[in-house]
Amino acid sequence: MSASPVHVGDNSGCFFLAVFSNTSTSAAEALLIGQRIREAIALSSGRNPDIPRHTVSIGTATMLPGAYAxxxxxxxxxxxxxxxxxxxxxxxxxxxxxx
Incomplete structure (x- = not known):
């Protein structure tokens, strides 16, 4: 799984969008990438109880290239x-x- 985002940006407010194009990322791999992002955000507050724990909700979608893309x-x-x-x-x- 070596997909890297070609675009990461603020979609609106606290929502962010990451687009991985021209990859072989499957739906299962998209979930794994989301899980890694979720875990990294959870770790960002460290173990300090004075820092609120961060959480994230993620929606993923994949698309096969073609005429209907x-x-x-x-x-x-x-x-x-x-x-x-x-x-x-x-x-x-x-x-x-x-x-």
Whole structure:
């Protein structure tokens, strides 16, 4: 799993977007990347009880290249997965259905 984001940016407010293009990242690998991000954020506060523990909700989506590949649709599916992760509770990762 050597995928690295080609774009990471603030999507709106406290929401961030990472896009991995031209990779062989599967849905399972996307979940692993999300898990690593979640763990890194949790560790960012260290073990100091005076620093609030950080959590993150993540929505992932993957898309196979082809005639029906639509970036806006991919982002919408990832956003819907994020909303489901937030509904499930804090510190969740949800993968959108692969189309």
């Amino acid at each position: 639509d970036r806006d649709c991919l982002i919408k599916r990832a956003d819907q997965a994020l909303l489901q992760a937030k509904r499930n509770g804090r510190n969740q990762i949800v993968q959108a259905e692969v189309e």
